Amino acid sequence: MASVWVGSRGTVKDFPGFSAGRDADAVRKAIKGLGTDEESLINILTQRSCAQRQLIAKEYEAACGKELKDDLKSDLSGNFEHLLVSLVLPPAVFDAKQLKKAMKGTGTTESILIEILASRTSKQMKEVGDAFYTVYGKSLGDDISSETSGDFRKALLFLANARRDESSKVDGHLAKKDAEILYNAGEKKWGTDEDKFIEVLCLRSFPQLRLTFDEYQKICNKGIEASIAGEISGHLEDLLLAIVKCARSTPAFFAERLHKAIKGAGTDEYTLTRIMVSRSGIDLLDIRAEYKNPSGESLHSALKSDTSGDYEAALLKLCGGDD
Secondary structure (H helix, E strand, O other): OOOOOOOOOOOOOOOOOOOHHHHHHHHHHHHHOOOOOHHHHHHHHOOOOHHHHHHHHHHHHHHHOOOHHHHHHHHOOHHHHHHHHHHHOOHHHHHHHHHHHHHOOOOOOHHHHHHHHHHOOHHHHHHHHHHHHHHHOOOHHHHHHHHOOHHHHHHHHHHHOOOOOOOOOOOHHHHHHHHHHHHHHOOOOOOOOHHHHHHHHHHOOHHHHHHHHHHHHHHHOOOHHHHHHHHOOHHHHHHHHHHHHHHHHHHHHHHHHHHHHHHOOOOOHHHHHHHHHHHOOOOHHHHHHHHHHHHOOOHHHHHHHHOOHHHHHHHHHHHOOOO
16 A cells, blocks of 8 residues: 655655664664764664654564664754654654644644645545544544634644545636635625635645636636735634645745745754655655755755754755755
């Protein structure tokens, strides 16, 4: 069964001649020896595919009686620890933990909820929902319901419940109809019918949405982004704009997020780690190409100038080459 977490444009592929037992042994030696051998850990964990890392973690636990993530946690620290621990988690569990963290404590980190829920496919979200329930014993929807409110909550729940159509077929007639609905719900009336925006943007497939945006431009003489920005505000506006970006180009969406994480005031290592880990097996090659577009600086050189030490070394390995 093909994993929903593997794409053809990842920088990290299956390692040829892979042996989970041999790698688990090497990882154990790197952790248990006198002083930690960070270089070995980096070489193994950043150069094995997601599925292979899960097998290493299984073998490690069988041999050592402890979970690899726990030994990494007790042996490493800081951003480097967070990165390697993230790499050995199953991707659905990783997303579930990120979502939980975004909703924990006082205040909700909406940008993380938006990033994950806007960009994941329905198949991925089904797995994240299952993982969330397994790890926390309650449903992702319940957490979202208690931590968010209003139309923002409604849209997040559509996405969390994996209701987006995944077919690649597009329907021109439906695109025209949806474009009319969006126009009538926003630009054409006094006040905005947010429900209509939520339904179209959270239920239709990305290829279908791209067709709808073209039709919308014809009717309205402006882009859907401009209408959303003018008609809707707050977290719902941020979420809907993120969905539009992902529908147009998911790699461009992530390149922009990486740019903010690296170039903003102080580096946002948390976002940096999340994107590099979650996209390295899917589409990081395309994200790298998009990253270079506006700035002319490659992701590789941005990481080099903005991070340091073992954390930098591991990120550069995940990034793959320089563009």
